[in-house]
Amino acid sequence: MPDWSYHSIFKPILFRLPAKLARNLTLQAMGGLSRMPGGTFVIKTMGHFEQSPVLQDEIAGVPIPCPVGLSGGLDPQGTAHKALAQLGIGFIELGPVTVREVRCDEAIVRVPEQEAIVYADGYANDGADAIAARLRKGTGHRLPHFVRLRPMPGSSPREALLQQQELLEKLAPYAAGFYIDGLAEGWPPDETLAYLREVRQLAAAAGKPALLYVPPQLPEGTLRELAAQLPGWSGVAVGEALREEDSRRIRVGGSGVLSAQLSLVRRLRSAGAGTIVAAGAVSQPQDALELLAAGANSVQLHSGLVYAGPGLPKRINEAILYERIRETEEPQPPSFWANWGWMYLLGLSMMIGGVLAWLIASTSVLLPYDETFLGVSRSVINRFNGHIIHFMSHDRITLAGTMISIGIFYSQLARHGLRFGLHWARTALMASCTVGFSSFFLYLGYGYFDPLHAAAAAVLLPMLLLTLRGLKDAPSRKPPGVRNDRVWRRAQWGQCCFVVLGFGLAVGGLTIAFVGITSVFVPTDLAYLGVSAQQLAEWNERLIPLIAHDRAGFGGALFSLAVAIAGSALWGVNQGESWLWWTFLWGGIPGFAAGLLVHFHIGYTDFIHLLPVYIAVLLYASGLYLMHPFLVRRAGKGTETDATTTTAETATTTAEPI
Structure with a gap:
């Protein structure tokens, strides 16, 4: 389902269906194709993304083929991970994962004018045992997984610590690293900081990198309190969602999240954070470039894949590749008679x-x-x-x-x-x-x-x-x-x-x-x-x-x-x-x-x-x-700005950080 077919054929149909049904149909179709003989070849042929060595990077010491990741909330059951891995994805987040299943049968809501998606429960997942069993069977791809560990809703810091220990034990064999969640549980600041110190020690004992999962609108005071802890973490993952006040509903994507992420990434970089992963809110390559310029090392995609199409990872990688090589010396093309x-x-x-x-x-x-x-x-x-x-x-x-x-x-x-x-x-x-x-x-x-x-x-x-x-391959030098x-x-x-x-x-x-x-x-x-x-x-x-x-x-x-x-x-x-x-x-x-x-x-x-x-x-x-x-028309010359994008850029939000 490349962009040309997604926007002209599939998206108009899918957006007339309920969001959850449309998501399930899409993921099942892509996942089913990837599991058929020759299915991944078809996906690669239609998308034709060629990984360049220039894009190779790392997250807290974990090698990744490119700095574009997949959010855990887009495909929580991993139905289409094998297919999505062919489209220019360099790593995959799993989660949030809690010790027990958190079910949510309520509808998913699209907000097209802001290119956002609203989920009824930000805790919803299949539970640690089910996810570990799925990983044990194999995923069909070789991309690293970063598992986001979250306490059960309503847990106390002590209960959350025990839950995190259980999660680490069950999922460490299958994870390249962990995102440690908990800053948005509503605990007193001193208890939250103590919880994070102890979880970090547990993660270190598991021998896997641990990134602190930070809400996209972290208050300045909380950031100052966290600053002393940041050097002890392998990095920071900036959250993708805003939570509605007094609710477990979350909104992913939209200008509110992107602007909050840009601000937070800059503050975290100034505070001395190591690796920074900016999750969500990327709907076009320009968004990813801005986050990387602000100090992020990599980005994750969620709502952008829904609104911009499955070609978004490839487009982002091409934009990153161009930025990395634009200042390097251009090699001389071969002579006419060479090939x-x-x-x-x-x-x-x-x-x-x-x-x-x-x-x-x-x-x-x-x-x-x-x-x-x-x-x-x-x-x-x-x-x-x-x-x-x-x-x-x-x-x-x-x-x-x-x-x-x-x-x-x-x-x-x-x-x-x-x-x-x-x-x-x-x-x-x-x-x-x-x-x-x-x-x-x-x-x-x-x-x-x-x-x-x-x-x-x-x-x-x-x-x-x-x-x-x-014949030798070389990246395009055109913007x-x-x-x-x-x-x-x-x-x-x-x-x-x-x-x-x-x-x-x-x-x-x-x-x-x-x-x-x-x-x-x-x-x-x-x-x-x-x-x-x-x-x-x-x-x-x-x-x-x-x-x-x-x-x-x-x-x-x-x-x-x-x-x-x-x-x-x-x-x-x-x-x-x-x-x-x-x-x-x-x-x-x-x-x-x-x-x-x-x-x-x-x-x-x-x-x-x-x-x-x-x-x-x-x-x-x-x-x-x-x-x-x-x-x-040359890229960047007289480009016509979309009215939807303009609306999204000027939209405001009253949501609370998750």
Whole structure:
């Protein structure tokens, strides 16, 4: 469920359902997919987040692959942890955890205007035994867990201390570290401080890092009293929720929590706190950057994943990565002949070959070796049926247009992607080339060997092999988009159009290739020709193999183009990548022009036959229109602020700290 599908398809549906039902459906769907064979591969493919060594960090000595964590309240049963671990999460909080189960069957409430979520009970959890049993079975991922330990509601400090000792004993084998909760239990300050000192000693005896869990609106006086204790803790986790007055209801997210966290993080950093984890209130990459700039070492996500979408961890990591490398010296890109230049030449060769194929298909149509194979000339075929040559022309012109489109994508992805080490561009190119070269064998489906296609493959394959030499991945040096503004949300719809277009073309290419190597014709083809397949075979037994070769070849080429389009749309849509918008524009024109113009030129205008093309053109035009401001406008330049964000930034809260 990447952002482009979440915002355009799933979120409008889910937000019409009760919040708890929507959450359960989403988590069960993601968790179910991750447990299926190949499920995590699908999730990784759709999200395509590549961990960079530059993002590696630690929390109180515990190594983490990136400084973006998952809040315990988002998925309290761990239903989708295995799936979420593939999206750019570096660590996972479990909790709050109490010694016994705390049930809450009341509804979860969304507050969309503030991008907040209200829970009826901040203590709700399955209890230590159930959580330990779940961890004992395995989680399906290798990310470290930080367990938030909380006293049972209404406990005294002495009771809470005994509970924490029990929790530590039960959960220490499965935890990388602990968040120690208790500052919001309403105890007298001196008893609270004494409780924290004793719990810290218990955690130290367990041999695991212990971070003090601090409410997001900690009074200045309490912070001064805690200051002397802070050096004894492994770090501090700044809480994610505000509690309503005289209630166990909590509100997660919203500007009130974010502003309180920013203030508290600065105060804690000034007070000498070590590791600081800022939990919750992050709904866009800019929020995370502000918390890190204020002094946090890492952030945790909760409500932001609900409102911004599952792509938020990846976007935050990309923003952090850019900030970490922006001041470093930019490596020199490889020379043209090192690797990427060969792919550029391969694309250029495809364009030249496509133009030549278009010229031939629009004039003589048949090459001399085609006539030799058939044993008859073009004029003889025309005397038998005047539509056959036109029909073959329509197959070959559409193939030619597709070749030109592929060439444009390959050359652009090489120049702007491979040249600068963009992993997604390499993946898209290699997947498309693998499909394209493999489709050569489809030409043999009916026993017709095309020497020109074989010669082209023999020339192009070495270029592909030379491209593979010394390819290295490197992070993008372009500033990413960091705000969930209207331009970004509009681009999600445009990205959805192009992803659907890519997958639609893939289905079309596979269908055409399959038809080409089996029945060869669809009913509308025979209606246009005015003869049956049997009559064609009876007239010349080699005619159908020749047509099959054209159809299978076009199907394979279309599938190869579809992979390039889908890969670029899935992984390459980042703010300011104007070259990609122009690649979509110019890369689509030859294919669509060939597919439409030749049909009208030869009079093959059956509406049902052309309906997929009409739908594809609509998706193509809509996607270009919707993505233009996001791709062409540079990140941070004239970004339009969303009204919802503005409202959230100015909203105030009367909630008490939890």
